[in-house]
Amino acid sequence: MAIDRPVTAPERGDAQERESGVGRARKVPFAIDFYRSAVGKKYVMAVSGIILMGYVFAHMVGNLKLYLGAEQMNHYAEFLRTLLEPIFPYSGALWLMRLVLLAAVILHIHASYSLTMMNRRARPVRYQSKRDYIAADFAARTMRWTGVIVLLFIVFHLLDLTFGPANPDFQAGKPYENTVASFQRVWVSLFYILANLALGVHLYHGAWSLFQSMGWNRRRFNAWRRYFAVGFAAIIVAGNVSFPIAVLAGVIS
Amino acid sequence: MLDAKIPDGPIEDLWDNHRFSMKLVNPNNKRKFEIIIVGTGLAGASAAATLGELGYNVKVFTFHDTPRRAHSIAAQGGINAAKNYRGDGDSVFRLFYDTVKGGDYRSREANVYRLAQVSTNIIDQCVAQGVPFAREYGGLLDTRSFGGAQVSRTFYARGQTGQQLLLGAYQQMMRQVEAGTVRLYRRSEMLEVVVVEGRAVGIVVRDLITGEITRHSGHAVVLATGGYSNAFYLSTNAKASNASAVWRAHRKGALFGNPCYTQIHPTCIPPSDDHQSKLTLMSESLRNDGRIWVPNEAGDNRSPDEIPESDRDYYLERKYPAFGNLVPRDVASRNAKMMVDQGKGVGLRNNGVYLDFGDAVGRLGAPAIKERYGNLFDMYERITGEDPYQVPMRIYPAPHYTMGGLWVDYNLMTTVPGLFAAGEANFSDHGANRLGASALMQGLADGYFVLPYTIGDYLAPLLGSKPVPTGHPEFVAAHNDVTARVDHLLGVGGTRSVDWYHRELGKILWEYCGMARNSTGLEKALSEIPALREEFHSNVRVLGENETYNQSLEKAGRVADFFELAELMCHDALHREESCGGHFREESQTEEGEALRDDENYAYVAAWEYRGVGNRPRLHREDLDFEHVKLSQRSYK
């Protein structure tokens, strides 16, 4: 952009190009057009975030069955595979859910990646003196890092407990035994705890932020958005972190 | 004798008849005309928006980084309009009457009547643009009362009315920028008007970032560049507000009307120390609920809460029972000065009077006061470190608005054909004193509803003529003048900063041509100002070069023009041996110390012709006839 040129014909040209950008809506589906904007990407991040939050919550609640013993846990795992039979084939509904989750993860990551790039371009020269942040807390500023930690963990977690290569004692269809075996390795438990703390921090900002991105804003209820985020993150972290501790402490074996 | 070109007929129909009789430009021909507008405050932005919308090719210039920074944005209190929504007896005629009377019978009746007429259109227009005026719970517009009026006709948007009206005009102008009818030049300061064969045909502009000097040609030039209160150095105007555009026009032949009519606003925060760079105004609307007082005894330095009611002098309520704290600005200011001069001033420097909200807080409760004036109270607290909910505010008058300006006829055209002046830049409709909330009204009236018509009347006969090419010898000469002036200022290489000279000039002007003036003082000023001016031109230090963002250089050019203008102000003040409105000559007062007019000898507009730096200007007169308002001694008792 030129330095303080008067708004002359070329700049008005820019304005017209922008208008033709709006006109793109007619050529591409509106969802894609919407996704091209940063506000649209944030919306997609919020929606995919809600899906993933739902999953994380259900996953944590389901895993509480660890406390009920191997039979209950393994039966629950089998139930998930036979869910909605015979409408779906064996494992069908489960895979469908996995596909939705996978899509949510991919969109969530793609949107955050391209927004990060956009934001870097928006401030190519950083502040040269020390910034003093007031409102932007640790969680908000480290979303990218906590996100990366959680992503790496998910990859390991799948290899460890879903598909098995990262778990020498892996037995198909025996999630209870697999979990106990895995958590008995102290480094796995530590990594698991660390990753869940990162997840908690990520959720602390994300579960609040989604209300803003979705435009869910009622002054009367705004304070509850923060309570919700804190509560949600705390419940997820407390539930998840309890499993490795319980295993290491011998409560679950 | 000047001809104001006031149409004939009854005053109620003047403007309507005139609009009908003026020549029109066919819609398809409008784009063949280039109009240059300097300034993007209320008058400039609204004129640019409307002229662009009509289809003219408009070029608009602002020295700010964006048009929305113009100083109209700082107006707080409100805008008058004869809507009579309150049913309290307001009418166009009453607004007209109040304005002429408030101006101490030194304004042109026809203009003021037109202003009162279009005031109602302004409110409609601004509301339609989405200006968030204050509302009552029923959803209709709220109003409040202002000094010099006994009806409630002032519309407002919290304490930010000027901001909201300016944003309205700015947005309308940006809409035309997007449409391509208005071209916007930012950080571009007009430094010369170009006159060819007696007509204004263009301007010369300096780009404040690159120093590049460019020429712009047009069929007409509109100056909407505001007032010259900054000649006083300490004023409520923004730091960059200046008179260079009007002064350059004056030097090129435009007569300057009533330069000595300056308004000293009664409710400003008193200076706190010698490094004070500007003064901050607290809206006049505060006088609705605040009570002004000083201690009875001079030198009473007790803190305000220790001074009992019996030792307080609510001097405005005592002297003017009918209007009380809502007397017009000139009266309020002069009385404050009188109190401070008697040694009754309050505060550490004994340089203010109290504006006390104690009663209002007691009567209405703090929340109601917060609702009305919250942002003003916050501002006061930030500046002074005192909480006005607890401690009375301290206020003192400060230069604020200039009723004087380029002389214009009924069509807002100066004595140079093709050169128009709008808003505070013209000598305006306010006579010798402007009523509160009337500046916004006048700026928008000129820009939205007057100029767009009258400029067409000037342009219509010019159809088919091309703008004068910028290679014309007059353009070249003006360009060279600007370059020479810039080189001169950069080349002086003296020892004192521009601000130092500005401050010294301000002291002289405030001392001798401020709230009270007398012939001895004015003579003194007329000998001191030229001496200081000469020292300035031989001893000012402007560092850096032309080709960068050089703020000292900008200031130097403006202060150089203030020097010449200050001299003119003193000449005018000296010649007008009467007191009227903002111009108070100590030689001419009633026994009670009120301003005493001399209608016999001074019921005219003084319009001055430039005759070279340091030479006595020549006086031209426009006699004022009062057919509808009876001349009388103003009384607010």
Place this chain on the structure above:
Amino acid sequence: MDLTLHVWRQPGPDAPGQFETYEATGITGEMSFLEMLDVVNERLIEEGREPIAFDHDCREGICGSCGFMIDGQAHGPQRGTAACQLHMRLYNDGDEIWIEPFRASAFPVVRDLAVNRTAFDHIVQAGGYVSQATGSAPDANLIPVPKPDADLAMDAASCIACGACVAACPNGAAQLYTAAKLAHLNLMPQGEPERYVRVERMVDTMEDYFGSCTNMGECEVACPKEISIDFIAMLNKDYRKAKFRGGTSQANTR
């Protein structure tokens, strides 16, 4: 009091810049921050050095000209206060102060602490107005506006376009500015007909220049007018609605 200033000096947009250190002596608590800089500048001129360039004008906190980073915060440490209204009584003798221009690719440095904020104008130009021809307006009291709506619109409209929100935002986003401009008009019935066209155009233009909002809220605390990020939620909702409605073509039919 005596202070040590570290001020960013940069001769022009493309020239390299660096911090320079100045002693500001004899500063009083009554001075505003800008008056303190005036004092420093007067001394620089005395010494034959070019004064520090910084934009400023009204010095009443309303024109939006001034603004730079003071110790890592836009407009300095006091909430709801522009740099011109910041007073030196907040500082103590011996304090060190770091002063740096607002930084964003859309706000290139003009010189020293002055930046170019023209991008804000472009956002307004894209749709920040009501298409209302002069002279054709209906009576002002024809459409009542509920007081809470008008008040909320006024909250948004109090934006002074200083750029502190962009400067403070870790992402260099202009969401708060744009949201304020939008909410001002969209909350008024007069702005309703163009609501969704406006949102779409202004947001798209904003994204040509600025970063994206990640809801950190840093803008809200930097804003000298304390404009709420609730307006950003409103922007997000309206933009989504505008897109779902099929964009500009149907926006007028609501």
